[in-house]
Amino acid sequence: MSVPARPRDPLQRRSTSGAAEERASDVRLLAAAAVRRGGKVLVIREEDEPFRKTWVLPEGYPRPGETLSAAAVREVREEIGLDVEVAGLLGLYEDFAPDPGGSPVHWVLACFLAYPVDGSATRPSREAIDFAWVDPATTSLTSPPMIQRVLSDLALRPSDEGAAAPSERIGRRGAFGAIR
Numbered sequence: 001m002s003v004p005a006r007p008r009d010p011l012q013r014r015s016t017s018g019a020a021e022e023r024a025s026d027v028r029l030l031a032a033a034a035v036r037r038g039g040k041v042l043v044i045r046e047e048d049e050p051f052r053k054t055w056v057l058p059e060g061y062p063r064p065g066e067t068l069s070a071a072a073v074r075e076v077r078e079e080i081g082l083d084v085e086v087a088g089l090l091g092l093y094e095d096f097a098p099d100p101g102g103s104p105v106h107w108v109l110a111c112f113l114a115y116p117v118d119g120s121a122t123r124p125s126r127e128a129i130d131f132a133w134v135d136p137a138t139t140s141l142t143s144p145p146m147i148q149r150v151l152s153d154l155a156l157r158p159s160d161e162g163a164a165a166p167s168e169r170i171g172r173r174g175a176f177g178a179i180r
Helices: 068-080 145-156
Strands: 012-014 020-022 028-039 040-046 085-099 102-118 128-134
Touching: 012 102, 028 068, 028 085, 028 145, 040 068, 040 145, 068 085, 068 102, 068 128, 085 145
Parallel strands: 028 102
Antiparallel strands: 012 020, 028 040, 040 128, 085 102
16 A cells, blocks of 8 residues: 655755755845945834834835835835935845744845935934934944844945945946855
8 A cells, every 4th residue: 555645845845865955935035225424324223023123224125116226215215214326236135034923034135335315304204213323333233133244244344435426336237245
């Protein structure tokens, strides 16, 4: 008598050796802006999950048909009321952490370096209950590990004071770094 085949678990895949490997059930892509001004970076205190009550960069999910850089610009405007220009891709960052419901998630953050384009006033919103301009090399704010890695990378970059226009800093095509 043969045993019926067991249905395949959607959270597992077979490696080349045939062994089952567990994988994240969900990949979530976020677009963020690391807004620099005078050597400091803009951080917000998030009200919404998954980063509630922690300090993060302005970030969010891209809308259908929206580029990642456009999503980063929109999120800064929505969350803090500031208009910015993207200078290029700072890097891709990732983390594995549960969502608010406890399900496993592979978080991927496309982080763009950006600069304010005018004197528009910054103001907290419903999503961002507070904001601050911090020195990425010395800040001790509570942030998720993925955001801490972005701040560490920013601390290694030279200050932007007196630098060229954003489009001349990284180039229109951006600069791809390692996934962190």
